[in-house]
Amino acid sequence: xxxxxxxxxxxxxxxxxxxxxxxxxxxxxxxxxxxxxxxxxxxxxxxxxxxxxxxxxxxxxxxxxxxxxxxxxxxxxxxxxxxxxxxxxxxxxxxxxxxxxxxxxxxxxxxxxxxxxxxxxxxxxxxxxxxxxxxxxxxxxxxxxxxxxxxxxxxxxxxxxxxxxxxxxxxxxxxxxxxxxxxxxxxxxxxxxxxxxxxxxxxxxxxxxxxxxxxxxxxxxxxxxxxxxxxxxxxxxxxxxxxxxxxxxxxxxxxxxxxxxxxxxxxxxxxxxxxxxxxxxxxxx
Numbered sequence: 001x002x003x004x005x006x007x008x009x010x011x012x013x014x015x016x017x018x019x020x021x022x023x024x025x026x027x028x029x030x031x032x033x034x035x036x037x038x039x040x041x042x043x044x045x046x047x048x049x050x051x052x053x054x055x056x057x058x059x060x061x062x063x064x065x066x067x068x069x070x071x072x073x074x075x076x077x078x079x080x081x082x083x084x085x086x087x088x089x090x091x092x093x094x095x096x097x098x099x100x101x102x103x104x105x106x107x108x109x110x111x112x113x114x115x116x117x118x119x120x121x122x123x124x125x126x127x128x129x130x131x132x133x134x135x136x137x138x139x140x141x142x143x144x145x146x147x148x149x150x151x152x153x154x155x156x157x158x159x160x161x162x163x164x165x166x167x168x169x170x171x172x173x174x175x176x177x178x179x180x181x182x183x184x185x186x187x188x189x190x191x192x193x194x195x196x197x198x199x200x201x202x203x204x205x206x207x208x209x210x211x212x213x214x215x216x217x218x219x220x221x222x223x224x225x226x227x228x229x230x231x232x233x234x235x236x237x238x239x240x241x242x243x244x245x246x247x248x249x250x251x252x253x254x255x256x257x258x259x260x261x262x263x264x265x266x267x268x269x270x271x272x273x274x275x276x277x278x279x280x281x282x283x284x285x
Contacts (some may be wrong), residue, residue: 009194010266029058033098077106110183
């Protein structure tokens with residue numbers, strides 16, 4: 001049976017380097033499962049594979065979408081499976097790597113058909129979050145969908161906001177769209193999780209942010225500042241830079257927050273991944 005190796009782990013753990021090594025060993029391309037690296041023009045802020053790295057191994061789903069294009073995990077499931085089935089015609093083993101939990105779940109388990117919300121609805125939910133914070137958006141979710149409120153990670157504001165958006169847009173509870181059924185795949189899936197000691201991971205994240213700044217993250221963010229309202233830019237690295245450009249915080253504080261929020265994101269990723277008993281963990285020292 002054909003095999004899909006899924007190399008996953010938190011941001012900054014070292015997936016890119018190892019994925020290239022594995023791809024070269026198996027003679028296969030790399031399929032990215034990163035929901036931000038899929039966009040063009042933000043290569044520094046998303047730590048996308050460099051041109052040199054991409055010259056070593058063919059990468060898919062890196063820098064293929066415009067920032068103005070809406071792209072969902074549901075669409076990724078369709079596109080990635082089509083690609084995987086095509087590549088399996090000439091490869092016995094394929095490699096999928098990244099840290100976007102929903103994208104990985106989409107390929108491995110399938111996701112339910114969640115309606116795509118309008119920009120207006122997204123802005124409405126964003127306004128609640130900006131004015132009332134995490135407490136306000138979680139309270140809204142409890143009001144609109146008490147079932148999902150009991151299940152979702154309430155500290156993950158993105159997941160909470162997405163559920164609220166769907167509730168507001170459809171007039172139905174988010175949980176009503178979830179079947180909970182795992183879709184069957186006609187290929188074997190092997191999940192390998194990378195982890196490091198926490199302090200080492202956090203140090204790597206801090207240093208990577210410093211490298212991003214040196215490589216021109218501020219300039220990259222200025223180029224897309226006029227698009228700051230887009231969901232594709234609602235991500236660590238750009239939100240903080242935009243706040244600096246708006247005069248809300250200093251440049252030094254923006255950099256500090258990028259590091260802090262990147263560490264928080266890594267922690268949320270690990271919390272999510274730990275729930276998956278199919279992952280074989282490998283500790284990198």
